[in-house]
Amino acid sequence: DSGVTQTPKHLITATGQRVTLRCSPRSGDLSVYWYQQSLDQGLQFLIQYYNGEERAKGNILERFSAQQFPDLHSELNLSSLELGDSALYFCASSLGSYNSPLHFGNGTRLTVT
């Protein structure tokens, strides 16, 4: 058990809709990361937050947004969903230094129909 909790485990929704994915980091970790995993693109870094502030942005679409709340949990919002957004979305947390390992949740599988 990594200590990182993601909800829900599965989401099925239609194109054009909006969903929110939730992540609770491991106790003591200040950094939260979001990754998208798909068969064709592999594991893509989306965004990182550290203690409530955005720290780094990766390949995150403008239709996607995220935030980290004062209690350090994070939410990833995906809007105007397209078929191509179907993927596994992982949250990870760490202490926040560059050589600290990341601890991953079990992911949210999003299916857009």
Add this chain to the structure above:
Amino acid sequence: GDSVTQMEGPVTLSEEAFLTINCTYTATGYPSLFWYVQYPGEGLQLLLKATKADDKGSNKGFEATYRKETTSFHLEKGSVQVSDSAVYFCALSEERGGADGLTFGKGTHLIIQP
């Protein structure tokens, strides 16, 4: 920018065979290097790491040595088991003005047959 290249699978081996999964990287500075493993239906788990040149990371019989001269971090295991079947990801992390997200390779699917 940073990148990680690893052999693509699937790699199929018999139980007790010797395993090597190649990984090379491109980075501007002196990254930390990691191997993560993903079992079916689960998130990624840290397998081992090395933070400077010539460091050897090891865990559960797996080893990898940080080779700066060849920019490589190959994963090895002397005798694989069926339970080692999983997807293995090589990754690097550099400090970039406070940002520290990992850059992953595409993953290598390892299948161990009894």
